[in-house]
Amino acid sequence: MPAALDNLLAISDRLGDPMALEAKRGERLENTRQVAVRNGVAVVPVVGPIFRYANLFTEISGATSTQVLATDIQQALDDPKVKAIVLNIDSPGGVASGINELAELIYAGRDRKRIVSYIGGTGASAGYWIASAASEIVIDEASLAGSIGVVVEAVVEGENATGRKRY
Structure with missing residues (x-):
């Protein structure tokens, strides 16, 4: 336009x-596929369907692999210039294999650096599982988050806030 x-x-x-x-x-973080660093914050994209291993299909279709995410997140955790990590999530989910290990990496990484998940679009199924491992989840007003069997308790803040809500 x-x-x-x-x-x-x-x-x-x-x-x-x-x-x-x-x-x-931002600048690309060395030895990563898609991570950008801006003012000491590494932004890791978690976009599209999630698969365990990267291949030509994931590259062409815009999907994400847990293999690549684990490598990129580990690189951000190990880089002394990176002070915090944002997982930029817009994913409907994907294959469950590999998600638990990735979530454990993110959860353990919270002891080293602040890790925040931002859901802008969809954070469902495996995407929500990844998001839930971070210290904090920020969800855009128009986004969808959750999965089958997930219960979320959120603190609602703002002008018309009524406290805690269960969804």
Whole structure:
């Protein structure tokens, strides 16, 4: 859209360099597939269906593999420049094999760095399992989260908050 292009060009002009658009996204974390680091925060995308192993299908279709996620999260945990990790989740779930091990890695990693799950879109099934291992889950108002058999108790904050709600 023309307005969106104008906005991108304005950002580029403001920073004096067309490469500034790339810098806004953050720097790629070395030895990872998709992790970007911005101001000491590593953003790990958990997007699309989740499978255990990466292959050509996961690359082409935009799916995620627990194998790649584990490698990327471990790299972020080990990197001293990374102070916190955000799991950027938009996944309907996927294959259950490998999810438990990945969730255990995330859960244990909370002792080393702050790990926050952000669900912007869908965080269901295996996607929700991964999210639940983090210290905190932030869910966009228009997002879907949960899974079969999951009960969530949330503290509702804000102007019209009534306290705890069970969903």
